[in-house]
Amino acid sequence: MKSLSGDLIAPRLAQLRREKPAMPVNRLLYECLRDAIHDASLPAATRLPPTRDLALQAGISRNTVMHAYEQLMAEGYTKGLTGSGTYVAQRIPDLAPVKPSPAVVALPGKAVAGRLSARGRKVVMNAKAQSTQWGAFLPGVPDVTQVPHAKLAQITARLSRELPPATLSYATNGGYPKLHQSLAVYLRQARSVVCEPGQIVVTEGVHQAIDLITRVLGDAGDHAWVEEPGYWGTRSILEINGIRLKPMPVDAEGMRFARNAAGKPPRFAFVTPSHQYPLGPVMSLARRLDLLAYATRHGTWVVEDDYDSEFRFSGHPVASLQGLLPGAPVIYVGTFSKTLYPGLRMAYMVVPAPFAAAFRTAQSELYRGGHMLQQAALAEFMDSGQYAAHIRRMRLIYSARRAYLMGLVEQSLGPGWVHEYDSNAGLHLVLSLPPGSDDVAIAADAAAQGVIARPLSNYYLGRNPRPGLMLAFASIPQEEMLAPWRIVARCILKACGKRAEPPVATPTRCA
Ligand SMILES: Cc1ncc(COP(=O)(O)O)c(C=O)c1O
Missing domain, CATH: 1.10.10.10 (Winged helix-like DNA-binding domain superfamily/Winged helix DNA-binding domain)
Structure with missing residues (x-):
């Protein structure tokens, strides 16, 4: 009925x-x-x-x-x-997942755009973030369902009964001192960063760190080298602050630049040396030394974005650039977004000691920090060894998911589709598409069928982007990967004029 x-x-x-x-x-x-x-x-x-x-x-x-x-x-x-x-039921569960708000990452109409400032228009009209932040194959998101929330909640609950009231007020001094200490130990051991707790500033994500660096050390009109292709988030923040971008090509050794380039040296060089985003090469030692020598000579600030270096699946961990030449003008930036979860909004930077006070003051003036209870809980979580254990566990999970996705790609499309700079690390793969492919159209086709595969060309500033697709595997268990992958594979094959149906057999290279 x-x-x-x-x-x-x-x-x-x-x-x-x-x-x-x-x-x-x-x-x-x-x-x-x-x-x-x-x-x-x-x-x-x-x-x-x-x-x-x-x-x-x-x-x-x-x-x-x-x-x-x-x-x-x-x-x-x-x-x-x-x-x-x-x-x-009469009372529905308070903690139940709620319907998401309508998409906020949307372009305003002409009338609204016309009344925004030039800066406002830049940030809104060039927005790149998806309105959906979960699901196959969205880049940049770890498996948040695996986070030991119960353990973190236990620590937080206990600390909330013990914390002095001042810690629940505005945060000054770059964050909670105990977290500075825990981070200094972790960064020295795990990332070979040379630092003291007093050099660390805890920020609300890498985005806030980059905004702060740009405002404290740069002026409108200054130049910055950025990787080409590179992370759109960094570029947006720089552009909004009036910094002029100079895209520098990425090759198998990381960002390429001319040591004796004519013209004014840039104020900044933003790099992802441990795992270039998005293509994946590791910056070679020769390139690192060249960059540090150049920066020291010309007073260029090198900003090292070490966003996902914890997840390397073969070989040795790649040490930080910052630790190579103590005293060089390098600011190291790391985040808990990939090791724990992005919604935590917690990252950190290590600034040269003489600049630490300026950064802490500027941060407090600009953003009035908080979240010291969360910071105290994180410090305890790190000191107890549980943070390192969580990273080790997730490394195994991601390694298996990555191998599974590689297997799917190879079975459906054959060899040679994974980008040549891939270095067996991180939370995503980049697929190369044949020259001339319209990766934006392929991504739109997949999106219409509920699957996110971001087009690589969106990560380029210049006119000659290489087409490709970003496929993140971290947040999708193997048993849920086949169906969305088949959608992407079908879109690729349709666009490339090959068979309409990809093979559907389960790959043998399944970990
Ligand atoms: C290269 C790079 N840096 C930084 C971030 C963002 O870090 P956070 O979440 O700490 O702002 C991302 C996010 O995907 C990224 O890809």
Whole structure:
């Protein structure tokens, strides 16, 4: 029998199935019902349609409906009354996942754009961040479901009973001193960074660190070398601060530059030497020494963005650039976004000792920091050895996922598609596409089918980008990778004019 709530759910489910074809239908139905309960389309005490009726109305199996109903009941969204069906609970769970807000990363219309400042227009009209920040194959996000949240919460709960009130006020002095100490130990041991706790400034992510560096050390009109291709986030922040970008090509040895280049030396050189983003080469020792010598001679600030160096799957860890030449004008930046989770918004930088006070003061003036309870908890988490243990565990997981995705790529497309600068590290792969491919169109085709595969050309500033696709594997378990990969492979093969259907066999190189 048709029901009103069935009328509401069936079209919503059909829409979701179009948007996310790779997701199991019982999961989509669960999401549909959960969201309808949250937005009160299905208010408290509403009776859900009988499973048989909803199955008929939505054109799915009764088992699928039963699975979704069981999940809702297990999470407290519904109550079953014997003999009379399933009802929406009077109180829905507070901690349940809520419907995301509408996309905020959207371009404003002409009327709004015309009233923004030139700087505002630059930041908004050039926005590159996705409005969705989870799912296959979104780059830059670790598997946040693996974070030992219970352990962190335990430490936080205990500390919150002991902390002196001052630690719950505004943060000054570049963050919580105990975290400076824990970070100094970690960075010396794990990253060969030469530092004392007093040189460390804790920031809300790498983005804040780069903004602070740019404002404290640069002026509008200054030049910065940036890697080509490179991280769009760094470029946006520099441009908003009036810094002029000079893209420097990346090759197998990292960023390339002419040692004796004519013209004014740049104020900054922004590099990702341990694992160039996005292509993946490690900066060679010769290039590192050249860069440090150049920077020392010309007073150029080298900013080392060490965003994911913890995840290298073969060979030795790559030591930091900062530790190579103590006293060189290098600012080292690292983050907890990849080792723990991006929503933590916690990163750190190591600045030369004479500049530490200036950075701490500027940070407090500009952003009025906070989160010292979280910082205290992180310090304890690091000191107890649990942080290093978590990284070791995740390294194994990511290594297996990476090998699995490499296997899928090779089985579907054949050898030679993974970018030649790949260095078996990090959280993503770059696929090279044949010259002349339209990677933006291929990415749009995949996105229309619910899969994110960012086009490599978006990471270039210049006119001759190489086409490719960024595929992150970190947040997708092997058993969930095949379906979204098949979508991407089909889009590639369609665009490259080869067979329309990629092979679907499970790869043998599955760890
Ligand atoms: C090269 C690079 N640096 C920095 C970041 C961002 O770090 P955070 O989350 O700490 O701002 C990213 C994010 O993907 C990145 O790719």
